[in-house]
Structures are given as structure tokens and as C-alpha cells.
Amino acid sequence: MTGRFVVVGIGADGWEGLGSRARDELTRARVVYGSHRQLQLIPAGPAQRCAWTSPMSQHLRQVLNSDPDDDIHILASGDPMFHGVGTTIVRTVGAERVHVIPGVSSASLACARLGWDLADTTILTTVTRDVDTVAAALTDGRDLLVLSRDETTPAAIAGLLNANGFGWSSVAVLEQLGGPDERVVRGVARTWAEPPGDPLNIVAISCVGPRRSTAPGLPDDAFAHDGQLTKQPIRALTVSALAPSHRQLLWDIGSGSGSVAIEWLRAAPTGRVVAFERDIARTDRLLSNARTHAVADRLTVRGTAPDACADAPPPDSVFIGGGLSDEVLTAAWTALMTEGRLVANAVTLENQTLLADWYARHGGSLRRYGIETAAPLGTMTTWRPSLPIVQWVVDKP
Structure with a gap:
């Protein structure tokens, strides 16, 4: 085996947002894997484009087990090592066979738009977990960023906040961050009535509600x-x-x-x-x-x-x-x-x-x-x- 897996993080701003190293890698690529949306963000070239089939996890496993003689390039959203496919690839084939070129993570972009301190923000995901798991992190005064599974996630989170006594929490849904179609929708959980928007979104929550401790000794x-x-x-x-x-x-x-x-x-x-x-x-x-x-x-x-x-x-x-x-x-x-x-x-x-x-x-x-x-x-x-x-x-x- 001489081939590596080159994982390139790409944002909603597409080719224009990539640095020179990422562009050079994709320009020389012979095979590029990614979602349909990601593959449309890069210009046409000689590389073979392969969109993930469903379930993606199974398709990815087949690619990682293919023992390539040449480098295989894989597109990922933003920072591939932040709740991304890069982590899965490294765990599967080993860090020595993976070259990651990260983009800006959705969390970094969200904090930049909101003026939040990323180091003081709790980040959760519903991409691979149920929305109900967000409840464990709720406590008064905490700022949360929740990576959404799809366009239905924001309304589900608003319902969860109401059910747990956090109806007065402010909610912001940030869609297509960094791209030309970027949009931010703001509101309060208890009156949230926004229709589903773009499936590529992240939900920001400023918690207002009871103070909760994780120290043992619940009643x-x-x-x-x-x-x-x-x-x-x-x-x-x-x-x-x-x-x-x-x-x-x-x-x-x-x-x-x-x-x-x-x-x-x-x-x-x-x-x-x-x-x-x-x-x-x-x-x-x-x-x-x-x-x-x-x-x-x-x-x-x-x-x-x-x-x-x-x-x-x-x-x-x-x-x-x-x-x-x-x-x-x-x-x-x-x-x-x-x-x-x-x-x-x-x-x-x-x-x-x-x-x-x-x-x-x-x-x-x-x-x-x-x-x-x-x-x-x-x-x-x-x-x-x-x-x-x-x-x-x-x-x-």
C-alpha cells in the first residue's frame, strides 16, 4: 500500500474559501469522494467524482478497506477532525495513512457570528445522537452550540427546551455558514414557530432556566x-x-x-x-x-x-x-x-x-x-x- 487518504475540509463558500494547499491537493486528485453537495462546490477536472451512497458509513468502510496504490481524496465539511469524518478515517486506518487539511469548523464560524467565546461554549451533536441528549447539558447561563442532523432539528430542540423549563432561552439557527446563502434566524424557544429551513445548520442556545448540577445526589x-x-x-x-x-x-x-x-x-x-x-x-x-x-x-x-x-x-x-x-x-x-x-x-x-x-x-x-x-x-x-x-x-x- 502506497496510497494515503487525503481529507480536505470544505465550507459552504466552496472553492473560493479553500487555501492553496487544499486547492493543489484537489487539483492533482485522481478520485474524490464526497456528498453530492460537497462535490458540486469544486470545479470540474479530470478527477473521478464519487458521491457517497447510503448508508455512507458502509460506503466509507469499503473505501477505507480498498488498499489503494494512489492517494484517495475525501471531502469533509469544515474541520474534518471536529465531529467529522476525519476522526473515523484516522481510527480505521491509522494517522500515518491520513493527511488532513482542515477548514474552519462550523462552531468557529457560529461563535464568530454570535460574538461568543468558543472556549466557553459547550458543543453538542445530534448528527449521531438523539435530540433528547441535549437535555443533559441544559443549565441556566450556559451557551450551547448543537450540530443539527437536518432541517427538523431546530424545532425539536425548541420543544425540548420548553419541556425542560428552558422556554425563555434564546435560540439562533445559523444556516449555510460562510456561504453565499448564509442565514441566521433568531427567536425564543417558547414562541419558536419558524418553518424548517436549510438542512445544513447549527443551533445556538443561550440557556435561561433552572440551575442544574451534575454533582451526584439528585432527590x-x-x-x-x-x-x-x-x-x-x-x-x-x-x-x-x-x-x-x-x-x-x-x-x-x-x-x-x-x-x-x-x-x-x-x-x-x-x-x-x-x-x-x-x-x-x-x-x-x-x-x-x-x-x-x-x-x-x-x-x-x-x-x-x-x-x-x-x-x-x-x-x-x-x-x-x-x-x-x-x-x-x-x-x-x-x-x-x-x-x-x-x-x-x-x-x-x-x-x-x-x-x-x-x-x-x-x-x-x-x-x-x-x-x-x-x-x-x-x-x-x-x-x-x-x-x-x-x-x-x-x-x-
Whole structure:
């Protein structure tokens, strides 16, 4: 193989907006791949033009597996390494076989038009994700840029803002940025009534609504449940003990309502969770809770542990909140990645004894938490104790 994949970022301004390096590459190209819209932006030449067929991902995979003897040129929108095809190509064939010539990203152009600081702007995408996932980033005072899937996305986002108490947020839809047909439509979410416009757009949101935190400890009534719920104070301690981090995978065994898994995903926007739950009704409730909190796209549910653990991807962290047994601990400990963390909570004496035994063998920390909450007693107030929880936290050497 001697050929490379040359990825050229092109904006809505087409050939006129390209630099000399990009023009030279496309001028010498023998084969150029791109969408119909992108291919129309470059002048006619000797190169063979190949428009992506649907689904594009499958067509791209065929091209990347073709082992070319000569360079293959691929057009991408704006900056190919910003939510673009360039990232997919590099991950597939390796950086040494890819030459990227970036254009200006849609986010940079949008911030330039709006006068926003790009470094202080949260950027989301609905190109490969559901619009509902935007809800996880909503909080008062935050500026968001949302890459749209098509012309229907702005209205869907306005509806999402209204449904989540952010109806007074200002919305701007920026279409065909940098091109001759550039257009900016502004409004407020609660009165948004603009008809669908150009499919090539980005939605800017200045959030006005409730202040939301991603720190663990949501109120218990934030989750639908049947009593199988890690209560707020212990949940906050548990998620903190799990220490969610970038691109980690959590196993949540005996997930119940999914409260710990959901709080983990809210705290780690790039994290993923595999939940293990044997009860079908609880599984449905768990998934519903995950959709409510806009994290369902990063959560999958399997059956009963330890049987369902056998072919699950190895976790960076494990939480065991239900179904605790020696077999479950053994399966989780075996699958856990080196330097991964396991956190287990126990209420019954039998399970607390089991954790004490594992603590004696593997170390870590063993703590007993007792929580008391003020509650009415007749016309007075008293402390109502919850059942004490023993929590074992250990890192796998």
C-alpha cells in the first residue's frame, strides 16, 4: 500500500474559501469522494467524482478497506477532525495513512457570528445522537452550540427546551455558514414557530432556566422506583467513591431503578454503563429513568449477574448494589480492569459479613454509614434513622 487518504475540509463558500494547499491537493486528485453537495462546490477536472451512497458509513468502510496504490481524496465539511469524518478515517486506518487539511469548523464560524467565546461554549451533536441528549447539558447561563442532523432539528430542540423549563432561552439557527446563502434566524424557544429551513445548520442556545448540577445526589423523587433505590445521601457517597472519569465503563450490578448508573453518567459525559438487572419491570423503569435524564444512549441493560457478565465488555469500575453474593463478587473482580475500582453496598448482616471477608483478603476501605433524617413525631420533630449501610471500596492491583 502506497496510497494515503487525503481529507480536505470544505465550507459552504466552496472553492473560493479553500487555501492553496487544499486547492493543489484537489487539483492533482485522481478520485474524490464526497456528498453530492460537497462535490458540486469544486470545479470540474479530470478527477473521478464519487458521491457517497447510503448508508455512507458502509460506503466509507469499503473505501477505507480498498488498499489503494494512489492517494484517495475525501471531502469533509469544515474541520474534518471536529465531529467529522476525519476522526473515523484516522481510527480505521491509522494517522500515518491520513493527511488532513482542515477548514474552519462550523462552531468557529457560529461563535464568530454570535460574538461568543468558543472556549466557553459547550458543543453538542445530534448528527449521531438523539435530540433528547441535549437535555443533559441544559443549565441556566450556559451557551450551547448543537450540530443539527437536518432541517427538523431546530424545532425539536425548541420543544425540548420548553419541556425542560428552558422556554425563555434564546435560540439562533445559523444556516449555510460562510456561504453565499448564509442565514441566521433568531427567536425564543417558547414562541419558536419558524418553518424548517436549510438542512445544513447549527443551533445556538443561550440557556435561561433552572440551575442544574451534575454533582451526584439528585432527590429520590427524580427517579421512578418500586423501593429498589439507593437513597440520596448514600447514592452521593457511592458515586463519589466510584470516581467517574473520562471514557470509563461502569458495571452496575443489581441496578434496580438505575439511580447510581444515571448519576454516574451525568457526572461523566463520556462514560458508559452496562447495567445488570433480572427483573423485566425494573429494567423498563431503569431505561425510562435513563431517558428522563438524557443518558439512555450511553446505557445498556443485560440480565442477571453473574451469568450475564460472561461476555460483557470488561469494566473500569463496578458497583454492586443488589444481588450481592460470593459468585457475583468473584465474577466482577475477575472482569475488573487492572487498577479499576469496585464499590459494594450491603444492608443485611449476611452481606456485610461477606464484604468483611473480601475486605480481609483484598484490602481497600470498609465503612459503615448511618443516616438520620428529621421527621414529624406528633406535633414535634425527631430523627428517623435509616438502615445502616456497609460500603466496601477497593482498587484492583
